[in-house]
Amino acid sequence: MCGIAGIFNLDGRDVDPAVLTRMTDVMVHRGPDAGEIWLGGAVGFGHRRLAIRDLTAAGRQPMSDPSGRITVTYNGEIYNEAELRTELEHDFGFVSRSHCDTEILPAGYLAWGEKLFSRIEGIFAMGLWDRAARRLILARDPVGTKPIFFSAIGGVVRFASEIKGLLADPQHPRALDSEGLHRFLAMGYVGPAATTMRHIRQVEPGSIVVYDREGEASRRFWQPHRKQGFRRLDEAVECFLPLFEQVVNDQLISDVPVGILQSGGIDSSLIAYSVAKRGKFPLVTASFAEQSHDETAIAALVAQETSMPHRIVPVSEDPHPEDTLARVVHHFDGQVADESAGPLLLLTRELRRNSTVALSGDGADEFFGGYPTYRASRLAGGPGAAIPAGLAGAVGKLLYAALGANEKRLPATALLARFLLGIAAGGRHAHAEWRRYIPDFMLPSLYGPGLRALVDVSPMAGYRAAIDRADGPTMLDRCLISDQTYHLPSGLLMKTDAMSMANSVEIRVPFLDRRIMEFSGSCSLDLVVPARGPTKPVLRNALRRKGASERIWNAPKRGFNNPLAGLLRGPMRQLCDNVFVRSRGIFEPYLQPDAVRDLWQSHASRTTNHAYALWPLLTLALWRSELAGDDLFVRRDR
Incomplete structure (x- = not known):
């Protein structure tokens, strides 16, 4: 790389x-x-x-x-x-x-x-x-x-x-x-x-x-499609297992040491079990103090069952989160605001001590239906379609305002608020709306002269167009393909590339090998996004067939997320006060400085949880500061 x-x-x-x-x-x-x-x-x-x-x-x-x-x-x-x-x-x-x-x-x-x-x-x-x-x-x-x-x-x-x-x-x-x-x-x-x-x-x-x-x-020269060939779970798993073995084997080729980014989830665990007989590849896992975000217990069990060395990186104990964010912003070049980038940066820095290459489970959620948004899209096309947009928007705003001090990973109130706001703004494109950081109802008061003309222009237009032009028989098929062609390369893969290369680490992604992507496209919708039961049934059953214990293959999905709300109110509060209050002119002419300040103060006082709305604002401010050569704070260990 x-x-x-x-x-x-x-x-x-x-x-x-x-x-x-x-x-x-x-x-x-x-x-x-x-x-x-x-x-x-x-x-x-x-x-x-x-x-x-x-x-x-x-x-x-x-x-x-x-x-x-x-x-x-x-x-x-x-x-x-x-x-x-x-x-x-x-x-x-x-x-x-x-x-x-x-x-x-x-x-x-x-x-x-x-x-x-x-x-x-x-x-x-x-x-x-x-x-x-x-x-x-x-x-x-x-x-x-x-x-x-x-x-x-x-x-x-x-x-x-x-x-x-x-x-x-x-x-x-x-x-x-x-x-x-x-x-x-x-x-x-x-x-x-x-x-x-x-x-x-x-x-x-x-x-x-x-x-x-x-x-x-x-x-x-290539794009994903869905033709739905496999309909039986056992038949799909039987085909997947040798194919995945071959792909993983191909991706182990290297003249330098190889490790595994082991989250504890189904995807990285499947990689770990697939390489276990080929050598002692070190597993590296991020740990979070907030237990609703932490997956180290499952990751440790994977290491135990595969007999591979395991290192846990306590990312919540980062003594200089502001400097970590500075490196994140520097390497993103103003193109991505992903709250999990800091933990990934720390994780790959630790991995680099012993390995130059790592295998990751990236892409499995987009190709094997791991995100809860897919079931939400199924629901939106059924009972959700009967909810009037005005009612959905009004209730969604009330629930958003009620989040307050809740800093758990996925509070039910937050999920319902996001669902209803997506229904209100997106109609049949609600799937795209659920990816929002800043809700659309905030834009009229937040946008300054540089963006005001765009208040009524959907920023999700490209995402919506990806859904419309996707080659799939149903709306849910098209949502899957749009994530594979639009959401995945724009956000997750950009994050993985930037944060790994910042530490001179090459990340390989077996689930994004074209052979695996085309296999996924040949699975019926019920094998990718089942109406009920655990997500990703093909991958879970493949992991079970490889001998993993039920606690591993039946584990609920958590995802690699940073506990953002508490991070902003705690270790990064001084930086946020500096950016959002004392230096808020950095947002002109694109945003209203006083509106940005008010948003931050509402979050800091625990009145409302604006963490996801504030994160791209913070990233933008630091990137503009770097572009101007007038950094808002000293950066260490870049």
Whole structure:
């Protein structure tokens, strides 16, 4: 896993090596093992290397084929590399020069052209230059596990693994985008193609963006779908078990130590049981003082039953939560506000002491129906549809105001308030509305001149459109696909990438292997989101078949959440007072400073629980402060 950057001057001017070096070096955390640039006249690539496979100099990038026609800078892992290498050797006379998976990319493009990207099984973001065609291709893996940001301004195309890579070029504008901020404040992210910066976009998951003599073009090479082939649970489990074994085995390939992010949930536990016979892979678990958030007891039982070493990281005992948040904001570049990012940052820092690679259960909830929102969407399409929007909104507001001092993970009042507010605002798109951080009824009083024109424009429009265009027979099928194509890459995967790479750790995601995603798409809706009974029946039964005790495979879902309300009122109170009261001018012109102050003071006094509304505001303030070079507090250990 690495950091990549590049420049393409469309007018033919030579790339400035000093600028390219700056763009690359600001991402040294993504690749502390080596850093190089390659110049080809009007195009230049940069690379920061985190050495995982073939640790010799033969694996260094940017890398070209022997003829020099194709050059790539690449971030990721290719799990079917051996299969592709054999085919290239047999059919095209390819001669290996290393054991690095990067080597097959230039050769594969020469052999198959753009079809290469749909043939790769793995996680990747890359820039590829075809000298003969004078073509730049930017590519992102099927589900968007690895990010790639780009801009095209004034005849200059730039790309990088992180926005800070683009902004390292002093000629790149730093203007914020009002519509991006509108989405960010509502969802805690912007979407899989947009950003909070006016000129910066993302390559969409499963897509390529091409720049050549014809201009700019984009093409999609994969997206999830649902065809519902498996209908019997036993039949689905029988098919899933050997497939998952193969996927996990493929993802263990590494020349450096591998660990497991073990939450105690079904997904990471299934990974742990799948690798148990292959070695002693260390399990790393976050512990929370608030017991409604803590899963260490189950995680410890998994470690005991699999006989694997186990480390528990007490994230609630973080002595410097403000500095941890500073690192989170720095590495998110203003694109994500996820309250669980801090614990993940601390978790991967601890994991890095002994491992450079870790397997994670990310994506299982989106593909195997683990979130309670799916059953809520089923309910919304039935009895919920009869609730008048006005009544749902009025009752939802009253329940929201009644949350007060309750700091438990999922109070019943909070769940009902969110359900009713979603019904009121979303109608048939309620599923998207349940992802909100700041409720829509707050926006008229909260928005300032910079956002006021957007008060009546739904920030969930992109999410809603993803639901509408999804290829699925029912609304619930379409909700699943929209989460897989919109919600997952925009929030969770961006968080996992940023927080792991901040500590130079590569995270691999077996549940997001295309073979597993396509298996999920072939399961009937009742196997993914059953109307009653435990969630994720396929995964629970697979875990039971692997010998896990009932306490593990029948454990209720908790999720990896930070106890946010108490964190803001407690260890971070001084920071919040500084941001929301003394320095509240930082929110202008986008938000009303006094309205932000009032929101905070209502939360601080325990009158109402505004934790999720305040979190993106706090993140935005610290990001704007960093952009301006006027940090609101000292940052340690960045």
